[in-house]
Each structure stands twice: as C-alpha cells, then as structure tokens.
Amino acid sequence: MTKAWPGNYFEDFAVGQEIVHGTPRTVTEGDIALYVALTGSRFALQSATTFAQSVGLAAAPVDDLLVFHIVFGKTVPEISLNAVANLGYAECRFLARVQAGDTLSTTSTVIGVKENSNKQTGTVWVRSTGVNQRDEVVLDYVRWVMVRKRDEASPAPEATVPKLEAALKPAELFVPPGFAPAGFDAALSASPHRWGDYAAGEKIDHVDGMTIEEAEHAMATRLYQNTAKVHFNQFTEARGRFGRRLIYGGHIISLARAHSFNGLGNAWLLAGINAGRHAAPTFAGDTIFAWTEVLERAELPGRADVGALRLRTYATKNLPCAEHPASGDQVVLDLDYWALLPR
Structure with a gap:
C-alpha cells in the first residue's frame, strides 16, 4: 500500500x-x-x-x-x-x-x-x-x-447542481475598519479618477500587454503551493488534450487585475467576485491583454466616502483590446466582480 x-x-x-x-x-x-x-x-x-x-x-x-x-x-x-x-x-x-x-x-x-x-x-x-x-x-x-x-465504468452519483447567486449585493460588501480614503493623494495613487467619475456602460481598454513565460507561470503557481498536474507536469500533459501544460487560470486573473490599474488605478480593494470563468486555455508564450466594462455604480450603506463599482473584466490572449472583444477563441477570462473606490 x-x-x-x-x-x-x-x-x-x-x-x-x-x-x-x-x-x-x-x-x-x-x-x-x-x-x-x-x-x-x-x-x-x-x-x-x-x-x-x-x-x-x-x-x-x-x-x-x-x-x-x-x-x-x-x-x-x-x-x-x-x-x-x-x-x-x-x-x-x-x-x-x-x-x-x-x-x-x-x-x-x-x-x-x-x-x-x-x-x-x-x-x-x-x-x-x-x-x-x-x-x-x-x-x-x-x-x-x-x-x-x-x-469510466464506475457508477455516477445522483447529480446535484447548486443554485448560486448571480451577484453579491452591495450591502454584503466588506469595508475595512478605519478605512477613510476621501483625502487620498491622487498624485501618489497615480490616478485622479474617483467612484463618481465612472458610469455604467463605460468600457476601458487597459492597453498594456504581458507575455507569459514558462518559468513565470510555474513560479507563480508554486508560490501558491498549487500542485495541480496540468500546470507542472509536461511528461503527463504531453499525452493530454493540448500536449502541453496549462497556465493556472488564477495567474490570468492576476495579470488582468494588474493591467486594470491603467484606467482603474483607484479601484484599490476587491470586495467580491460575482462570477468568473476561464473561457479558453492559455499557454506560455501567449500575451495577455485586458479590458473592463463598468456594469454598475453602487452606494454603500452609511458610507459617503467609499463606493463600489461592479466591473466585468475580459482578458484576451494575443489580441489587443481596443475593440473590446467579449467572445471568441482569444478571450481567455470573463470576470464579474465588485471593487471599492474613494468617492
């Protein structure tokens, strides 16, 4: 044994x-x-x-x-x-x-x-x-x-698919105790844009791209002690569907979030993720771009200094986002989330 x-x-x-x-x-x-x-x-x-x-x-x-x-x-x-x-x-x-x-x-x-x-x-x-x-x-x-x-021959358990909320409610979002951002220094944050400067339906091309190197994604995944075989074991994955290792989807989320600084520089805190999916596989050598649509601007109960934006960020591989692509083989991430900004 x-x-x-x-x-x-x-x-x-x-x-x-x-x-x-x-x-x-x-x-x-x-x-x-x-x-x-x-x-x-x-x-x-x-x-x-x-x-x-x-x-x-x-x-x-x-x-x-x-x-x-x-x-x-x-x-x-x-x-x-x-x-x-x-x-x-x-x-x-x-x-x-x-x-x-x-x-x-x-x-x-x-x-x-x-x-x-x-x-x-x-x-x-x-x-x-x-x-x-x-x-x-x-x-x-x-x-x-x-x-x-x-x-493959083992019997399947009775199917149970959970019912999940489409989105978190603004009142459910956590604001850190003591957080008082109203007087922040916009020069140091590198962005003048506050919560009220964004509007539902606005689309932001984050412009920047980053090419993923094999060593980088492996190091990132090891940093999180994520031991999934699909990210590390080329010997195994060479015999799999793609013939090579997949990039951990969380690394794509992090790159898209980092890119979003250019346009959402004061969206300092993530309060919740409503939904997310990895729409297509990503591999070393792909260049990641991102763009974001503002879905909703929400006030928070009892807070006149902090507001929430519901954002939907898409990441693409090998495709700049000036045309705001939301579907197709080159869209690799679709993430719907809440971020907190100063008002």
Missing part, C-alpha cells in the same frame, strides 16, 4: 463532504514582493504602508488576489489534483484584510457533483473558506472544477 497521496477522483466526492486542507501558510513580505514581481501589480494601497496609513489603515494590506490564490492553493491536493480544468467561480466574498504575518488555513464543503456525458470526467462544486490565525474568515467562495474519473 502506497503512502503517497494520489488525489481524489470524481468518484471520491459526495455532496456534504467536508475537507480540512493541510499546510497552513504564513504570508510573508517575501511572498508579497514575489507576487509583484510576477504580476507587475501597481496599486498604491498594496504597494506602500505610508499610503495605506494615509487612508486609515495600519499597514498595506496583502493583495486580495494573493490571498485568494493562497487559500485556493490549499484546496488543490484534495479537490483538483486530478483536474482537467477549473471552470468557474461565484459568491466570492473578501471578508477581512490580510497583512504580512497572518497565517491562512482552508476548509471546503462539497456542494454539488455531476458526471459529464463523456463518462470520463465529472464536475465538482465546492465552497471553500479561508481563515486567519484568529479563526476570522478572510475569504469565502464557490468554485467548480472538472475532475477525471478513476474508472
């Missing part, structure tokens, strides 16, 4: 199953610096403690997506080690800000399973929750993933 963990296959999941994921992770200044090196993110609030203190926070918070990736990475050995692809996200709430020195742990509950028609794979829905060392929830989200079956 082997002591090595082979990962769960589709047959191993059942609705209601609860999983405690191993290897808690203390977030360090080194993690933060490496994340910037890999993504190029430039948001002032996460880049400088002095800027964070000027808007009422004790220190620069850890980038929300770095938190997401670390919490996500904890789930991979039990949820998606044998995945074909991660398919989507919903009901993602950022519920507390994380700072260097905080330790993150993750648990998951299986909320849905459905065998695919090819009988070789199935889709598994899980709700994963990340907590800090004080057992405070910092992140809660749903994702669904296509997982290989161990045996």
Whole structure:
C-alpha cells in the first residue's frame, strides 16, 4: 500500500463532504514582493504602508488576489489534483484584510457533483473558506472544477447542481475598519479618477500587454503551493488534450487585475467576485491583454466616502483590446466582480 497521496477522483466526492486542507501558510513580505514581481501589480494601497496609513489603515494590506490564490492553493491536493480544468467561480466574498504575518488555513464543503456525458470526467462544486490565525474568515467562495474519473465504468452519483447567486449585493460588501480614503493623494495613487467619475456602460481598454513565460507561470503557481498536474507536469500533459501544460487560470486573473490599474488605478480593494470563468486555455508564450466594462455604480450603506463599482473584466490572449472583444477563441477570462473606490 502506497503512502503517497494520489488525489481524489470524481468518484471520491459526495455532496456534504467536508475537507480540512493541510499546510497552513504564513504570508510573508517575501511572498508579497514575489507576487509583484510576477504580476507587475501597481496599486498604491498594496504597494506602500505610508499610503495605506494615509487612508486609515495600519499597514498595506496583502493583495486580495494573493490571498485568494493562497487559500485556493490549499484546496488543490484534495479537490483538483486530478483536474482537467477549473471552470468557474461565484459568491466570492473578501471578508477581512490580510497583512504580512497572518497565517491562512482552508476548509471546503462539497456542494454539488455531476458526471459529464463523456463518462470520463465529472464536475465538482465546492465552497471553500479561508481563515486567519484568529479563526476570522478572510475569504469565502464557490468554485467548480472538472475532475477525471478513476474508472469510466464506475457508477455516477445522483447529480446535484447548486443554485448560486448571480451577484453579491452591495450591502454584503466588506469595508475595512478605519478605512477613510476621501483625502487620498491622487498624485501618489497615480490616478485622479474617483467612484463618481465612472458610469455604467463605460468600457476601458487597459492597453498594456504581458507575455507569459514558462518559468513565470510555474513560479507563480508554486508560490501558491498549487500542485495541480496540468500546470507542472509536461511528461503527463504531453499525452493530454493540448500536449502541453496549462497556465493556472488564477495567474490570468492576476495579470488582468494588474493591467486594470491603467484606467482603474483607484479601484484599490476587491470586495467580491460575482462570477468568473476561464473561457479558453492559455499557454506560455501567449500575451495577455485586458479590458473592463463598468456594469454598475453602487452606494454603500452609511458610507459617503467609499463606493463600489461592479466591473466585468475580459482578458484576451494575443489580441489587443481596443475593440473590446467579449467572445471568441482569444478571450481567455470573463470576470464579474465588485471593487471599492474613494468617492
């Protein structure tokens, strides 16, 4: 009997199953610096403690997506080690800000399973929750993933597909205690645009592109301790559908978010992800561009200094976004989310 963990296959999941994921992770200044090196993110609030203190926070918070990736990475050995692809996200709430020195742990509950028609794979829905060392929830989200079956002939469980909210309500969005951004220095944030400067229906081409190198995406995925075979093992993936390793979809989200600084420079904090899907695979050598549509501008209860924008960001590969493409083989990400901006 082997002591090595082979990962769960589709047959191993059942609705209601609860999983405690191993290897808690203390977030360090080194993690933060490496994340910037890999993504190029430039948001002032996460880049400088002095800027964070000027808007009422004790220190620069850890980038929300770095938190997401670390919490996500904890789930991979039990949820998606044998995945074909991660398919989507919903009901993602950022519920507390994380700072260097905080330790993150993750648990998951299986909320849905459905065998695919090819009988070789199935889709598994899980709700994963990340907590800090004080057992405070910092992140809660749903994702669904296509997982290989161990045996095509094994019977399929009864299909259960969870009903998910189309979008989080503005009143559900978390604003950090003490956050008071009204008097921020626009020169230091590198953007003059506040919440009221955006309008529903507005489209923003973020202009910049970034080519993904093989070493970069592998290093990024290792940073999050994401052990999914599809991202690392060329020996295995050479025999797969694409013949090469897939880029972790979260890396595409991070690149699109980093690109969005050009046009959304004061969208400092992510408050929630309503929906997201990886629309097409991405590989090393592809160049990522992004554009965003403003879907909604929402006031927050009791806050005259902070507002929320509901944004839909698309990432493309090898296709600049001046024409705002929203479909086609070169669109690789479609992400609907809430961001907080000063009013």
